[in-house]
Structure formats: C-alpha cells, structure tokens
C-alpha cells in the first residue's frame with residue numbers, strides 16, 4: 001500500500017500525522033508524495049482560519065480530479081472534519097471517509113478493514129516519533145477549556161484531556177532509545193496540564209520534574225503553547241534552574257489592550273502580561289520570547305492597536321507569529337458589533353510585521369559576534385556545501401561550511417554575520 005499524508009495546521013496535527021505515518025508504515029505501507037501513485041490519501045485538516053479551510057477545499061478538488069483517472073481511498077480527518085463533516089460529504093463526493101479528531105487513530109482499523117469503533121473521547125497513541133528524526137513532538141494534552149472568543153479549537157477539539165504521566169515517561173524512554181536530541185511537549189494550553197501519576201493529579205512543573213532525570217541524549221525540552229494566565233511561579237523557577245528546559249518561551253499575548261483582551265476572553269490584562277514578562281526576565285537568565293499577536297479584533301481602535309505595537313516593544317520578541325482577526329462562525333466574536341474592515345486589519349498587520357522585521361534585524365546586529373553550541377540539523381537546501389544549525393534556545397538558525405557532520409551533532413561555532421533571517425559563521429572546535 002502506498003499512502004499520501006497531507007498535514008495542515010498546528011504542531012499537534014503534525015505530531016498526530018507522524019503517529020499515523022508510523023502506524024501505516026508498520027502495516028507495510030510506503031509514503032509517497034504523488035497522488036497518482038497512492039492507494040490511500042489522508043488529508044489531516046485545520047479549521048482555525050478560513051484561509052486554511054479554503055486551501056483544503058482546493059486540495060480536495062485536486063484529489064477528486066486525480067481520482068477520475070487513478071482510484072484511491074480518500075480520507076479527511078482533523079478539525080475541519082469535526083466542524084464541517086456533513087458539508088464535506090455533501091460537497092466532495094469523492095471523499096470516502098470523514099473521520100473526526102477523536103477517531104483519528106481508527107484509520108488503522110479502516111486500513112485493516114475492521115469495523116470503525118467510534119470513540120466518545122480523544123485518545124493518545126503510544127508514540128508520535130517519526131523514524132530518523134532528531135527532534136520529536138510529545139503531545140501531553142488535547143483540547144481547551146478557555147473559549148477565547150475568536151477561537152474554534154474548543155468546539156472542534158473539545159475539552160481538555162491530559163495524557164497520563166506514566167505514558168509520557170514511557171514515550172520519553174523510547175525517544176531516548178532513538179537518540180533524539182530535543183523534544184517539544186505539546187498541548188493547546190500546555191501549561192494547564194493535569195495528568196495522572198501514581199493515581200494522583202500532577203501539573204506541568206511536576207511532569208517536567210519527572211522527565212528531566214530520565215534525559216540523556218535529549219538535551220532540551222520545549223513546551224507549546226502556554227497560556228499567559230497559567231504560568232505559575234513554580235514553573236518559572238523550574239525553567240530558571242533546569243538547564244534542560246529551553247530558555248525561550250512562547251507567549252501568545254494576542255493584544256496589548258486590556259479592553260480587547262477582555263473581549264477576547266483571554267483572562268489577563270496588559271499590566272498582568274507585562275508583570276509576567278518582568279518576572280520571567282528577572283528569574284530566567286538569557287531568556288528570549290516568541291509571541292502571537294493579532295490585529296483587527298472587532299472594535300479595536302487605532303489607539304488599542306498601538307498598545308499592541310508598544311507591547312511588542314516591551315517584550316522585544318525574537319520571533320513573532322502575527323496575523324489578522326479571522327471571523328469563525330460559531331465563536332462569540334463572530335457576532336460582535338464593529339467588525340473591522342479587511343483593509344484596516346491588513347494595514348495594521350503590515351505595520352506590526354514591518355516593525356518586527358526591523359526589531360529582528362536590530363537584535364541580530366547587536367548580538368554579533370558571538371559563540372554558541374548549536375545542533376546540526378541538515379545540509380542547507382540551497383547549497384549542499386553548507387550546514388544548517390539551530391541554536392539551543394530555538395531562537396535562530398545559523399549556516400556554516402559543511403564538514404563531516406551528522407544530524408544531531410552539537411557543534412561549537414562562532415557567528416560573525418547574518419543575511420536575512422539567518423546567521424553565518426564557522427565551526428571553532
């Protein structure tokens with residue numbers, strides 16, 4: 001069997017696709033990127049933005065055309081399958097199965113032609129590792145209870161469910177046996193993790209404390225995506241003292257205006273977010289941030305948008321995921337009055353992005369020259385005489401002349417310049 005697995009959206013979708021790939025490979029399947037070779041095509045979808053859904057509709061149309069001359073089984077799964085199950089079946093007759101997120105792992109039963117066993121609850125698989133990778137996602141929870149007023153996730157992924165700590169530790173041991181170098185603990189609201197360990201409930205800090213002593217080849221742990229309201233002092237202290245936890249935090253603050261944050265149901269004020277940033281900077285040496293920031297939420301005034309710009313200045317992120325508000329039917333913000341025009345949303349986003357690009361350029365310039373330990377990822381795609389490396393805090397990519405390196409090697413490098421978003425340097429030891 002040849003299968004094509006197309007993944008859209010978040011890291012959790014990517015992790016779940018990795019698990020599906022491992023299962024399908026263990027059943028004798030071979031992955032292909034060519035639908036004309038495939039017997040099975042799985043589209044793992046995202047419903048967070050209308051643009052993602054539009055792209056997926058386009059892909060389904062493409063696969064329908066291919067099916068006219070080359071028959072295969074077409075499965076649609078993921079968040080769009082949850083949100084638009086009936087519409088997908090109605091609009092795209094060539095789709096054979098629409099499988100909701102909770103039932104994703106039942107694709108295995110389908111491939112083995114077993115009866116589909118409908119689950120009422122999300123279940124985690126044993127491992128999300130993809131053979132040969134040096135980094136791996138480790139989903140630790142799924143779903144979200146926060147109901148931010150713009151977000152579809154709680155409606156499509158459901159309420160929070162945490163994976164048991166025993167199962168997570170088993171996966172960590174497995175990743176160690178595979179010589180994995182870094183892991184990212186994943187969850188829609190990862191710092192509200194409440195899993196079971198020895199029949200009692202533990203939080204993210206306690207889980208990290210159980211994971212760290214088991215690490216040998218895994219040198220760094222990241223976690224995504226945290227919610228600013230769920231950063232406990234215990235967690236910040238742990239990040240500051242443990243070398244194995246990356247000193248790079250993702251802080252999805254979304255807006256710099258307290259009024260907009262309230263309308264978004266983010267449960268934090270501007271001052272609370274700034275206070276959190278101060279506390280983290282004071283406790284965690286060398287900490288850098290990445291952020292999520294949104295423009296054009298309903299009724300956002302120019303002055304409130306400028307508070308988002310000033311929040312960016314305050315946090316000084318080294319990376320930013322910036323986007324404009326995208327109305328999603330079924331969410332509370334969809335029906336809010338004073339929706340902002342596309343032109344204004346886009347114009348504000350452009351200013352946000354322009355400032356961030358300037359900020360990143362300035363940060364890079366100020367940091368030169370420096371030395372660091374970096375993880376060798378692969379040859380550069382553009383030049384096979386160059387090596388691509390990642391710094392230990394997930395902060396930047398560097399390029400050096402390639403020697404006999406193997407993916408996963410840790411190299412000591414001197415960084416001397418940068419071009420665009422990428423540092424350039426040389427190996428020094």
Ligand code: SF4
Nearest residue numbers: 144146147148151153
């Ligand atoms: S925290 Fe808010 S934005 Fe994040 S997944 Fe939950 S509802 Fe969506």
